[in-house]
Amino acid sequence: MALVLYNSLTRRKEEFRPIDSQNVRMYVCGPTVYDYAHIGNARAVVAFDLLYRVLRHEYGAAHVKYVRNITDVEDKIMAAAEASGQTIGEVTARTTAQYHEDMAALGSLPPDIEPRATQYIPQMIALIERLIAAGHAYAAEGHALFRVASYAKYGALSRRSRKDMIAGARVEVAPFKEDPGDFVLWKPSTRDQPGWGSPWGRGRPGWHIECSAMSENTLGETFDIHGGGLDLIFPHHENEIAQSVCAHGGAGPQDFARIWMHNGMLTVAGAKMAKSEGNFITVRDALAQAPGEVVRLALLGTHYRAPLDWTEDRLHEARQTLDRFYRALETEIAPSDGYVDDDVRLALSDDLNAPLALSHMHELTGAINRASRAERARLQHALAASGRLLGLLQNSPDEWLRGGEADAKDIEAQIAARALARKERRFADADRIRDELAADGILLEDGPGGTTWRRG
RNA sequence: GGCCGGAUGGCAGAGUGGCUAUGCAGCGGACUGCAAAUCCGCGUACAGCGGUUCGAUUCCGCUUCCGGCCUCCA
Secondary structure, eight states, X not given: OOOEXXXXXXXXXXXXXXXXXXXXXXXXXXXXSSSOOBHHHHHHHHHHHHHHHHHHHHHOGGGEEEEEXXXXXXXXXXXXXXXXXXXXXXXXXXXXXXXXXXXXXXXXOOOSBOOBGGGGHHHHHHHHHHHHHTTSEEEETTEEEEOGGGOTTTTTTTTOOHHHHHHHOOSOOOTTOSSTTOEEEEEEOOTTSOOBOOTTOSEEEOTTHHHHHHHHHHHOSSEEEEEEEGXXXXXXXXXXXXXXXXXXXXSSGGGTEEEEEEEOOEEETTEEOOGGGTOOOBHHHHHHHSOHHHHHHHHHTSOTTSOEEEOHHHXXXXXXXXXXXXXXXXXXXXXXXXXXXXXXXXXXXXXXXXXXXXXXXXXXXXXXXXXXXXXXXXXXXXXXXXXXXXXXXXXXXXXXXXXXXXXXHHHHHHHHHHHHHHHTTOHHHHHHHHHHHHHTTEEEEEETTEXXXXXX
């Protein structure tokens, strides 16, 4: 089945043809580890996790390599360390661990390789030296700077001309820059800032160079897909492209990564999420409100490129949807080796159309509820397999609907007492038991085979 | 100011040059001691104005509104 992906570089959907179908390679910009991950970070992770899962499904898990970096040297980390009284190492270790926990809770697979910037300093220095040797960069006052004028295609991804950028005039004009658009590859550190020895003096890398160095060293000079948030197009990805293409002697962005993918931004109740707005929602906050799978579904409910507005209603609806799916799975006999539903697969193959895939899962659910015993199992297997491809329906229906703290034995005893009351037509007693259980969040459902319960 | 995206029924959210998803909420019905779940039925919505067309929500133009980026950003 042809996988079609939207390429930010060409602004259109393209059939995905891996450079080497035995080794499909994707690189996604990961977090700067200085604080809890927020729900916007989570959206990007979930979007590219879906891509990773679809690629694994199409090419085989052993033939896909996913690299997502950790930025563990950056000025915000230094600020966070100072503010918390912890060392930089403590801040990055703690934040990285939290990040891993959060992303796992959202059902995201860990990347195959997770390089850390501080482990690639020599490679970054080597890359900068190559750029300087080739005339694409220069040293000035302890800095190394990329010479934007030496890369003719600068601006190809973000569709902006250098002239426009200068007109924007928010560029930092340092006196040692040849051109206001030139950006930092290496900058000097003071004694109390983290730093490494380099040909330009003790210092630390600029933001963009790490991704160029890490992608090259983990995936090679040319790979298939490079992803990140829409807000990374400029300057981050534009600069990454300039560095890598110039260092590799390539002709343009496609000699670096073939397809550039960007997820849309997230707003909270209609407003841009920002700490200063007081509407900053961390993954932890969301996880306190709902299980990770609910958060994941809420994130997948809008196509990854479209803007997504985060609301309580969205979370509520995601939970209802999962309850409905799990209920339809309740009588599934075995944990299944079923096939993903064709329509679900088709939807995901069209630029990861998760909302459409989900609508097909709803149709499948209706079919299960209507199905005869004989055909039910097959449909349930298809639903379960489809859900798994989306990183959903990872629990057993029993765990999902009835798992948790409360003592199941006690609940069963109550149900038995109620059954007796009903048999004796003491309906007031029966209803009192139902209400008491309901107060604890336990919903009873009377069916032809007796009474079952679930958490509501 | 420059560049780039959006605007679909009460809400969420796909999609399509003619056959108008899907879910939530709502209404009616079946089932049921009650309830829940489930099933059946009910909503012709595509920002506005032009244009192209036999036909446009879908293509083109303009307008309005919303959002992103313009060296912190997923």
